[in-house]
Amino acid sequence: MNMKFDFNNPTRILFGSGMLNELGNQPMPGKKAMVLISNGKSTKANGYLDRTLDQLHKAGVETAVFAGIMENPLKEAVMKGAVFARENLCDFIVALGGGAVLDSSVAISAMATNDGDLWDYVVGGTGKGKPLSNKGLPIVTITTTSGTGSEVNCWGVISNLETKEKIGFGDPMLVPVLAIVDPELIRTVPPKYTAYQGFDALFHNTEVMMSNGVNILSETIALSAIENIVKYLPVAVRDGNNLEARERIAYGSTMAGITMQLTSTTAQHSMEHAMSAYHHNLPHGAGLIMISKEFAQFFIDKHACDGQFIKMARVMGIPEADKPEDFITALLKLQEECGVADLKMSDFGIQKDECMTLAVNAHETMGGLFLANPCEMSDEECAAVFEKSYK
Numbered sequence: 123m124n125m126k127f128d129f130n131n132p133t134r135i136l137f138g139s140g141m142l143n144e145l146g147n148q149p150m151p152g153k154k155a156m157v158l159i160s161n162g163k164s165t166k167a168n169g170y171l172d173r174t175l176d177q178l179h180k181a182g183v184e185t186a187v188f189a190g191i192m193e194n195p196l197k198e199a200v201m202k203g204a205v206f207a208r209e210n211l212c213d214f215i216v217a218l219g220g221g222a223v224l225d226s227s228v229a230i231s232a233m234a235t236n237d238g239d240l241w242d243y244v245v246g247g248t249g250k251g252k253p254l255s256n257k258g259l260p261i262v263t264i265t266t267t268s269g270t271g272s273e274v275n276c277w278g279v280i281s282n283l284e285t286k287e288k289i290g291f292g293d294p295m296l297v298p299v300l301a302i303v304d305p306e307l308i309r310t311v312p313p314k315y316t317a318y319q320g321f322d323a324l325f326h327n328t329e330v331m332m333s334n335g336v337n338i339l340s341e342t343i344a345l346s347a348i349e350n351i352v353k354y355l356p357v358a359v360r361d362g363n364n365l366e367a368r369e370r371i372a373y374g375s376t377m378a379g380i381t382m383q384l385t386s387t388t389a390q391h392s393m394e395h396a397m398s399a400y401h402h403n404l405p406h407g408a409g410l411i412m413i414s415k416e417f418a419q420f421f422i423d424k425h426a427c428d429g430q431f432i433k434m435a436r437v438m439g440i441p442e443a444d445k446p447e448d449f450i451t452a453l454l455k456l457q458e459e460c461g462v463a464d465l466k467m468s469d470f471g472i473q474k475d476e477c478m479t480l481a482v483n484a485h486e487t488m489g490g491l492f493l494a495n496p497c498e499m500s501d502e503e504c505a506a507v508f509e510k511s512y513k
């Protein structure tokens with residue numbers, strides 16, 4: 123067991139049902155908030171926006187609402203958001219929404235105070251990798267989904283349609299100052315997205331477990347998160363209003379956000395980013411589900427981390443697990459129970475002859491995550507994982 127770690131999680135987390143009502147009692151990091159929401163209707167229709175604005179006004183701050191973030195957020199939306207923050211003299215950001223909104227807030231925070239284009243600062247792919255000159259705007263996150271864990275970390279995934287890249291952007295100085303995780307807000311997520319997002323949260327934790335950088339603390343957090351997600355995700359998919367299930371999954375998702383600061387995820391995430399960079403309508407969680415069995419099977423065949431798979435299987439409903447394949451058994455059962463076992467790449471326009479292109483893109487764009495894999499994976503082997511996953 124790796125007994126070394128470097129942990130710095132400066133985000134204050136207010137976790138629990140009803141916590142949104144506490145926002146107005148918190149000290150705010152500025153005087154005027156840019157309230158960032160998606161371009162969809164739900165945040166307004168559910169009353170979350172009005173409740174958040176009321177709380178912010180109660181805390182004595184002014185607000186300006188920017189409703190321009192889409193799923194798989196684009197660089198253009200980030201740049202528009204940054205201009206909006208400057209024009210409206212906002213001195214902090216309140217990101218209210220799901221992963222796309224929270225991810226965008228990191229990039230908008232940076233671009234509101236740094237000149238040039240986001241891709242000047244992106245590391246990897248065609249990004250120029252320049253260091254940020256100025257601190258970003260402080261960020262407060264209020265998550266309305268359980269998936270990305272972005273509420274507590276300083277990374278966000280942004281897509282560049284021009285270059286067909288989907289890359290994680292971030293900087294430790296962009297970490298949110300306050301995160302409100304109120305599972306009551308998550309009850310309105312429809313079943314399909316509950317499943318996609320729940321699996322995303324699950325894979326953040328399972329990838330930390332598979333990573334060669336796993337340590338005693340990241341493993342302890344990840345196993346606790348996995349246990350809660352696996353037990354309660356089918357419940358939340360069946361009945362979104364089951365608050366206990368929402369609480370447990372929200373816990374697992376936020377804990378993933380924390381454990382990912384201790385230990386990196388693996389190339390499964392690079393591979394999914396390649397898929398949705400080329401197929402923009404593919405939800406992140408759905409892409410991960412499609413490749414998850416074969417990705418794990420690759421490392422099981424190589425005996426790269428047998429013990430880690432067994433530990434996971436034991437908290438995934440197979441307490442007597444004694445072989446790495448038990449992880450696959452538990453994973454497939456969960457996919458069945460959540461109604462996502464039949465997801466097909468072809469339904470999202472992916473062609474079988476793209477597998478090598480995707481493998482090369484995954485390596486070129488987010489090659490760093492391949493270094494976290496428990497053993498090497500060549501482009502050919504990566505393409506083979508895509509091929510075996512293809513339906």
Ligand SMILES: [Zn+2]
Binds near residue numbers: 326391406
């Ligand atoms: Zn993810």
